[in-house]
Amino acid sequence: MLKDAFSEVYMKFKLHFYQKAFERLKEREASLTTVETFCMEIIYALGKPTVAEFSRVANISSPNAAYKINNLVKKGYIRKVRSDVDKRECYLEVTEKYLEYYNISNSYLTEVMERMEKRFTKEELKFVKRVLEVMSEELMPEVDLSHKRD
Known part of the structure; x- marks a missing residue:
């Protein structure tokens, strides 16, 4: 039942995102393919990954990752930022254009969280927060975001 x-x-949450994404398609605003959307979600989740980190997490070859990244740069969703420490290394940084796209789902998340704050007591919210933290930190070891750069 919990499942x-x-x-x-x-x-x-997914359906709401898809509904809003399709609204943008009708308005001709969306320019990300499905695969590019997945790539962007990975890059955003990792913070400012290197090309190698993105390639490893996406489980794709370095040339394939470079191809996908170059397309996303051309479309204006990410930019490459050269490392101050190692000039050969670049970090992938999402742009404002992507953040506006991402806000489709994030604004709904914020709305639901505000509704939760009105509906539940502080103690109940504290318990839900703890459950989510345990899920993230202990029960999902396959997905590591500990190296995330802000």
Whole structure:
């Protein structure tokens, strides 16, 4: 039953995002392919990854990663920022253009969180927060965001 409840909430977040993304398609604003959207989500989740870090997490070859990154740079969704320490290394940084695109789902998350704050007590919210932290830190070891750069 817990699995069903969690699955339903996760599905509603995804469906809301898709609904809003399709609204943008109607308006001709969306220019990311499905694969590029996945790439952007990985890059954003990692903070400011290097090309090698992105390639490793996406489980794709370095040349394939470079191709995808170059397309995203051309479309204006990311920029390459040269490392101050090692000039050969570049970090991938999302642009304002992507943040506006990402805000489709993030604004809904904020809206749902505000509703939760009105609906639940501080103690209940504290418990939900703790459950989510345990899920992230202990129960999902396959996904490591500990090296995330802000």
